[in-house]
Amino acid sequence: MNELKSDLSVVGKRIPKLDASLKAMGRAEYIQDIKLPGMVYGKILYSSYAHANIIKIDTSKAVALPGVHAVLTGEDIPGKMKMGFYKDNPPIKKGKVCSFRDEVAAVAAKSPEIARKALSLIEIEYEELEGIFDPEKAMKKDSPLVHEKNKTNILKLPWKLHYGDVEKAGEKAAFTVEDRFSTTWVTHCCLGTSGAVALFDANDNLTIYTNTQIPSLAQKDFLEALKAMGLENKRARVIKPVIGGGFGSKLDTYAYEHIAILLAHKCRKPVKLTFDRQEEFKATSTRQPAIIDIRQGCDKNGKLLFRDIKMILDNGAYTSWGATTPSVMMMPVTSLYRVKNVRYSAKCVYTNNTYSQAMRGYGNPQATFAIESSMDMLAEKAGIDPIEFRRINRNHPGDVTPQKFKITTCGLDLCLDTVEKELKENNIKQKGVGIGIASLIHVGGGARIYKSDGCGAILKMDDYGKVDIFTGGTDMGQGLDNITAQIVAEELGLFAEDINVVHTDTDVCPWDVGAHASRSTFVAGNAALGAAKKVKEKLLEFGSKILDADPGDLVLRDRLIFVPGDNEKKMAIDKLLRKAHFSPGGTMLMADFFYDPDNENLGKEFKGNMSMTYTFGVHGVRVKVDVETGKVEVLEYVAAHDVGRAINPLLLEGQVYGGVVMGLGYALTEEVVHKKGKNMNANFRDYKLFTAKDAIKIKAPVLETPDKDGPFGAKGIGEPGCVPTAPAIANAIYDAVGVRIYDLPITPEKVLAALKEKNN
Amino acid sequence: MKAFKYLSPKSVEEAIAFHGRHSETSRFIGGGTDVIVKLKEGWMEPDFLISLKKIKEMGELSKNNATGELSIGAMVTHATLEKSIMIQKEYPIIYDAVSNIGSLQVRNVGTIGGNLINAVPSADGAIPLIALDGVALLHGPDGERSASVKDLFIKPYKTILKPGEILKKITIPPQEPYTGSAYIKFGRRAAMELPLVGIGVLLTLDHARKICKKARICLGVAAPVPMRAFDAEKFLAGKEINEETLVKAGRIAADESKVRDSVRGKAWHRKEMIRVQVKRMGQKCLELIRNNN
């Protein structure tokens, strides 16, 4: 374990976001701000039905409209151009539509108005088919099929594990609980809506501006798209403008990007395709709804004996990364608390609903809602205080969980103590007021989902003591640029503002698997640190020659290189750099580094140490329930996390605050309402995202348990903030008024209905 | 959004005349918080927008101390009402309603007149003005007329205003002593929220502060247009106001409401909220009356 070094000068400091002033002044350039010479505007036409055959499409009027440069239908899409993790989704559909968000045509025109007008001139004849919107019904033999050729709506995915013997453990259990929980669609609500600008050079090489979280994997997708278009051996350059929020929504490539590429190629002009808010709600992916059956049991002393979970996930009509979230749900299922006997299975089912995607937590919030609600119910049955019950079963440093996760640092006990103290201080029992807690485990040291979990960095120093670092890691608003700058500045004895972080362009930045799995601080941070260490070594070596000192005695700090206590042996770093450069046989200081963590892909039976380290946390909440209206008011919120080390406590708290508010929306208000596959609330009036006025005061104790593998001891903290919020709230409501809500969001209607049922 | 011309007449007569010349293709605009949304969505495509902002008299808020009559110009913004000490003290029901409309930015430009004429079932501004027996002063090509605010609404998005007619102001008759009034928007969020139901209650008691002389119970989103719960009002008149009578009034109001299921909320819950909130607002009125005297 790393010692907590207190002599750090940049790491651990509350340095505001380096781009804060740009954003505050409206100078940050988002995809909406990109304008290129000769650029035209793309627009997509969506299906009018949830499930229908396309009998006829007539685009002649649209083609004839002055100002229209290109019109595409499913017929124009190369057969091999398919999107998503299952490659079941062409960018424009042909023959049949399977959801309201299915793309049926697209146009490029001189102005957005003309493009819109052109869409209205496209005539389509449909033959409506019976739709299927309930995943449980979709699993039945006689259900209509979303994709006939599959002969079933159930996806062939391997999500099934059984460690130990759940049946046998069940017989031994003194107390058992069994319940069904469910969650619904919520969406990312990025304030910056989606969009792309695509253009080809004269040699058919593609440049695409797009706000993606996965520049390197997107590049791969776009190269495959080019290949499908018959453009082999071409280049695809991905440029990221400033991203107005990701939260997982940009972990795949989408129809709008592929359509922009196709339109740009057809009309030989840059094509810009951006979403308005309504389109953002209707045509981007959601968190996947889950139906969760859970059974858990413990012995008479409260020791967990088994956990048995079955899930049904509404996949929607096509398959993006949402279908792979069970691989992450397994983590809390097998490894949140010590439990030897675990069984888990998940079925992803096609329906004619919108398709889901990654969203902050990647399945963990759904699984944790069921597990942590059930934990409270089991504690009650066993007659044990819920916090004590968790303490009995908590994970310990050095544990290897049934899924073969190696727990290195683990501050779960510390988090439990901290939250308990906060909640139980001045806890006067009042009518309608109650407290609840819930814990979390999440990957904190990368996550080997893909073949590589790596990230590259290239670093160069100039003659003025400034650094440019080209990193694969993506800043999408979460502040990775700061983290990178602080790590490099610390290592090289500079200030954070001396470091220019470039992460925007695949032509200059090395590979990275993507901004997901709370991995960027850990993985991209280690990549930056690796490159900085190499340069530091050169600096010290050169400094030792010039200053005639032992490299081991030299310190880099405050833009100086010096031997502490020796005033003679001191020089400004920029001066040293110039000496290095402008001497015979001169040299520039540069280095590259590729960091691929020593974690493992999930292997046989889904076993393997997926992450280098795991982040733990406990959320505690005090709520007040209005028993006449069912309304829940959050009075107090504590979110304690074991973060390894806070590279920047200000940003870390920001991640936690944002996560908690997102979690509160998930728990209490947010829901994409679908009626037979149709989005009924595609606006911020009816999609109840928390407003500033709804946001509550959150205490976010930062508990440091420096991790030996993290950069300066840091673990990932991007997602945890929204993971255990919903069960903490549900548990507090139960404590307050004795009703248990099994279905998210916990609306006043549901609470009041449960209260009425209880009182009858 | 279709292009349009923006006109800024300085008097009501001028505005009506402008409208008369292009009656099919022009629209009045107040703060524009409803109009601009409709333009952008393409639900409305006028060639001319006639702004009422420069008409000074329409932006005035005043109380005649001799008669006790309150006059609210149609162009008075929600923020102006919210910040007025006189409104806060003497017309708490108006304050309750306007201070929770949309957001600060919306309240800064949105007007009370626009709120009424937009005529949605959820208009927060309408409920208190109905409870206060407000009277709308209209001015059109055929001259002036007045109507009680309660009778302005025909159906969602439709009022009794004739083409070219302008809502000039709303007057509120003097309030009797021992009067209390309160409004609540019941919704799921603290801001940027349409009410699931909006409930306004006004009670006037006798000098002993016991017996109800007058009751107004007004409901938003309980029917296609803002409505008064006449049965509940009748029930309370002449009775002693206490927990029991208020509970009963709540139940009667809930029963006479015509709430419906929608994407936003279920009818049964709306009904429950009317029941509970009529009682609570009644209790708040009682508190106000007791604290004021």
Ligand SMILES: Cc1cc2nc3c(=O)[nH]c(=O)nc-3n(C[C@H](O)[C@H](O)[C@H](O)COP(=O)(O)OP(=O)(O)OC[C@H]3O[C@@H](n4cnc5c(N)ncnc54)[C@H](O)[C@@H]3O)c2cc1C
């Ligand atoms: C984000 C947002 C949040 C909102 N939140 C709420 C809320 O919480 N509660 C609520 O009740 N409303 C809300 N609204 C709706 C709107 O802000 C209010 O109804 C507002 O009072 C409308 O006033 P305005 O001056 O902006 O009307 P405008 O948009 O200018 O006009 C509305 C309609 O009235 C007509 N009109 C305006 N003034 C006159 C007049 N004097 N005579 C004749 N016709 C006239 C116009 O032609 C138009 O048809 C919200 C709107 C937005 C955009």
